[in-house]
Amino acid sequence: MLTGLLQIIESSIKNENGLSPNRPIYLIGDSFGGCLALSVAARNPQIDLVLILINPATSFSKTPLQPILPVLEAMPSDLYVTVPYLLSFVMGDPLKMAMVSVGNNLSPPETLQKLSDSLTSMLPLLSELADIIPRDTLFWKLKLLKSGAAFTNSRLHAVQAEVLLLASGNDNLLPSGEEADRLFKSLKNCRVRYFKDNGHTLLLEDGANLLSVIKGANMYRRGRQRDPVTDYLPPTSSEFKKTFDEDHKLFHLALSPVMLSTLENGEIVRGLAGVPDQGPVLFVGYHALMGIELSPLYEEFLREKKTIIRGMAHPILFGGQHESSRQELSRFDTISMYGGLPVTPINMYRLLERNQFVLLYPGGVREALHRKGESYKLFWPDQPEFVRMAARFGATIIPFGFVGEDDVLELVLDYNDQKSIPYLREWIESINQEAQRVRDSVEGEDGNQDMYIPALLPKVPGRFYYLFGKPIEMKRMSNVVRDRKSANEVYLHIKSEVENAMSYLKRKREEDPYRSIAQRALYNASWGITNKGKKGTIS
Incomplete structure (x- = not known):
C-alpha cells in the first residue's frame, strides 16, 4: 500500500515537472504526509523539490502512545467509540483550533462569545469521529504509519531536496521537537521553524500562517535558484494586520513615531507628502542601533504610500547559517517578509531598474551596531557608487535622518567591551569568520562590519522622529555617471543632508511637549488614542 501511495505522488x-521543468515543485507533508514527501524526494533526486514538512511522522516509533497501542487494539468494540474522541484532544489544542475563526478586531466580550460558539460547534463533530474512523480503519492506518516511518528513515541519506520543517513544541502525539533536532542534522539542506506553544495539528491552529513562514524563511522561489528581486512576494493584508495591528502594536503605540518630509520648495510637513509616489526612489539615511527605526518606517510607508521599501541588508541575515533546530519565527523572518534582501550592487541595480523604492544604509553594520558614545554618528566609507547607479536610472534620492534611539535603549556592553571578555571574543570571531565579508577593501572603522549582539537595557520609552529630506533628482545629473568628482560631491551633499536632518530633529525634539510617554498617555486619555500626539507635536 505504501508503494502504491508513493507511485501516485x-x-x-x-x-508537473514535464510541464514546467525549470520550476520547483513544492510538496507539503503533514504528519504521515511528511514521510511520503521525504520518501518521494529520496526516490527522485533529479527533480527539483522543496519539501514543507509539518510535524513529520518519521518519529512514530517514539510516540508517547506507543505503549498503549496494543491495549487499544485489544479494546472491546463497545468501548472503542471513546478512542477517536480522546485522540482528537491528543492531536491538537481545541482552544487554538477554535481561535482560528475568531476575528482580531473584536471586543473582549465579543471574542469570548465567538470562542464559546466555535468550541460548542466543534463538540458534535468530535463525538462522531468513531463513525468517521471505524476501528479497523484506525488500526490499519497506524500500521501503515509505522511501516511508512521505517521506510522513510532508511532513505533520509538520499534526500537532496530543500526542506523547511515546522515543528510543534506541544505535540502530544509525536516528539516533534526532538525529531526536528534529528532531521536538522540528518538532512543536507534543512531549515526549521519551531512553534513551542502549538500542538500536532499545527495548520489547523491559530497563530501559524504557512505562506508567511515560507516567505520569512526565504524558501519561496520560481526557478532553480532563488532570486531575491523577482521572487519576492509583498505582504498580504492579513500579514500586515498580524505584524502591525497585533505583534508591533504596543511597540509603535508606546513610541508614537513622528514622520516628517520635505517638499520641493523646502517646506517640512507632517507625513510623507514630500516623498515621490513613483519610483525609482533611493532612501539613504542613518541606521539606528539594532535597526530599531525600521518597523515604524515600513508601517508608515505601507499605510500612507501603499508601497513596500526594499531594504538592503547584510547577507548574514538571509543565509540561515546560524539557525538551530529550535529556530522560532524571528525578526529576521519579518525583514525578509517586508522586502529585505542582501546588499549587493547587482541587487540594487535590478531594483532601481524595476522602479522600486530602495532603502540603503551606507554605514551598514558598523552604524547599526555602533559603540558607546557613537549615537547619530555616520560611518560612511568613501564609496559614492550608489550615487552613480541612481543617476544611471534617473532615480530620486531621499536623504533622511532618525532620532530616538537614546530615548529607548541604553548600550551596556558594546563591541569593545565584549572583545575584552574571552568567551564573547571567541564567539564574535567565530561568527564573523563564517559570515560573508562586506567591505573588506575599506580601511579603518568605516570598513569594520563585524557582527555582534550588544547588551542593551530598555528605558522608559521616549519618541521616534524621522525627517525625509528634500528630494534629489538624479535624472538631471547624468554627468555623475562617469564623473567621479561630481559623484563624490553629490555623495558628500547627501551625507551632509542626513546629518542636518538629525540635527534638526534633535532641536525639535526638545520643543515637543509630547516627547515623554507620560504626557502622550495623558493626552490620549483625554482626547482618545486615535489622536495620538497630534496636538502640539513638532512641525
Missing part, C-alpha cells in the same frame, strides 16, 4: 510530480 511520483506520477503527479513527474507530470
Whole structure:
C-alpha cells in the first residue's frame, strides 16, 4: 500500500515537472504526509523539490502512545467509540483550533462569545469521529504509519531536496521537537521553524500562517535558484494586520513615531507628502542601533504610500547559517517578509531598474551596531557608487535622518567591551569568520562590519522622529555617471543632508511637549488614542 501511495505522488510530480521543468515543485507533508514527501524526494533526486514538512511522522516509533497501542487494539468494540474522541484532544489544542475563526478586531466580550460558539460547534463533530474512523480503519492506518516511518528513515541519506520543517513544541502525539533536532542534522539542506506553544495539528491552529513562514524563511522561489528581486512576494493584508495591528502594536503605540518630509520648495510637513509616489526612489539615511527605526518606517510607508521599501541588508541575515533546530519565527523572518534582501550592487541595480523604492544604509553594520558614545554618528566609507547607479536610472534620492534611539535603549556592553571578555571574543570571531565579508577593501572603522549582539537595557520609552529630506533628482545629473568628482560631491551633499536632518530633529525634539510617554498617555486619555500626539507635536 505504501508503494502504491508513493507511485501516485511520483506520477503527479513527474507530470508537473514535464510541464514546467525549470520550476520547483513544492510538496507539503503533514504528519504521515511528511514521510511520503521525504520518501518521494529520496526516490527522485533529479527533480527539483522543496519539501514543507509539518510535524513529520518519521518519529512514530517514539510516540508517547506507543505503549498503549496494543491495549487499544485489544479494546472491546463497545468501548472503542471513546478512542477517536480522546485522540482528537491528543492531536491538537481545541482552544487554538477554535481561535482560528475568531476575528482580531473584536471586543473582549465579543471574542469570548465567538470562542464559546466555535468550541460548542466543534463538540458534535468530535463525538462522531468513531463513525468517521471505524476501528479497523484506525488500526490499519497506524500500521501503515509505522511501516511508512521505517521506510522513510532508511532513505533520509538520499534526500537532496530543500526542506523547511515546522515543528510543534506541544505535540502530544509525536516528539516533534526532538525529531526536528534529528532531521536538522540528518538532512543536507534543512531549515526549521519551531512553534513551542502549538500542538500536532499545527495548520489547523491559530497563530501559524504557512505562506508567511515560507516567505520569512526565504524558501519561496520560481526557478532553480532563488532570486531575491523577482521572487519576492509583498505582504498580504492579513500579514500586515498580524505584524502591525497585533505583534508591533504596543511597540509603535508606546513610541508614537513622528514622520516628517520635505517638499520641493523646502517646506517640512507632517507625513510623507514630500516623498515621490513613483519610483525609482533611493532612501539613504542613518541606521539606528539594532535597526530599531525600521518597523515604524515600513508601517508608515505601507499605510500612507501603499508601497513596500526594499531594504538592503547584510547577507548574514538571509543565509540561515546560524539557525538551530529550535529556530522560532524571528525578526529576521519579518525583514525578509517586508522586502529585505542582501546588499549587493547587482541587487540594487535590478531594483532601481524595476522602479522600486530602495532603502540603503551606507554605514551598514558598523552604524547599526555602533559603540558607546557613537549615537547619530555616520560611518560612511568613501564609496559614492550608489550615487552613480541612481543617476544611471534617473532615480530620486531621499536623504533622511532618525532620532530616538537614546530615548529607548541604553548600550551596556558594546563591541569593545565584549572583545575584552574571552568567551564573547571567541564567539564574535567565530561568527564573523563564517559570515560573508562586506567591505573588506575599506580601511579603518568605516570598513569594520563585524557582527555582534550588544547588551542593551530598555528605558522608559521616549519618541521616534524621522525627517525625509528634500528630494534629489538624479535624472538631471547624468554627468555623475562617469564623473567621479561630481559623484563624490553629490555623495558628500547627501551625507551632509542626513546629518542636518538629525540635527534638526534633535532641536525639535526638545520643543515637543509630547516627547515623554507620560504626557502622550495623558493626552490620549483625554482626547482618545486615535489622536495620538497630534496636538502640539513638532512641525
